[in-house]
Amino acid sequence: MRILHTFGSALAIVLIGSVAFAQPTLATVRIGHEVLLNGKSVPPGTYQIRLTDEVATPAVGQSPRAEQWVEFLKGGQVVGRELASVIGAEEPRAVTPRPKGTTGTMKTDSARVEVLKGDEYVRVWITRNGEHYVINAPLVR
DSSP states (O other), X not given: OHHHHHHHHHHHHHHHHHHHHSOOEXXXXXXXXXXXXXXXXXXXXXXXXXXXXXXXXXXXXXXXXXXXXXXXXXXTEEEEEEEEEEEOTTXXXXXXXXXXXXXXXXXXXXXXXXXXXXXXXXXXXXXXXXEEEEEEEEBOO
């Protein structure tokens, strides 16, 4: 009986540990164009975007997490990765002007994908837990 209890406790610790260290999925998005992610061509499709622990070396005056690597997954496999600009909850107003006559903040836990003016880049903007992650990927020509 004691062996079973010890095994059960060890199994619980392993399961709790795996949950604690799992990388969070920021969003699932549909990208309608072939894009370059960190120099690698990725076809149109639906992808899960997962945050990693890797951060880029910040420039002078930037926060330590100003840019963080994210992974694009399809069918559970990483197919690409790219740097995301991380914007704190209060910063987006300074970055993106609000349309006249609107108030409030961006919707919590949302994602939007848009082709930028000039048809050169796709921007993925994810809002999750009060933080914003902006990924710009060049279109494949």
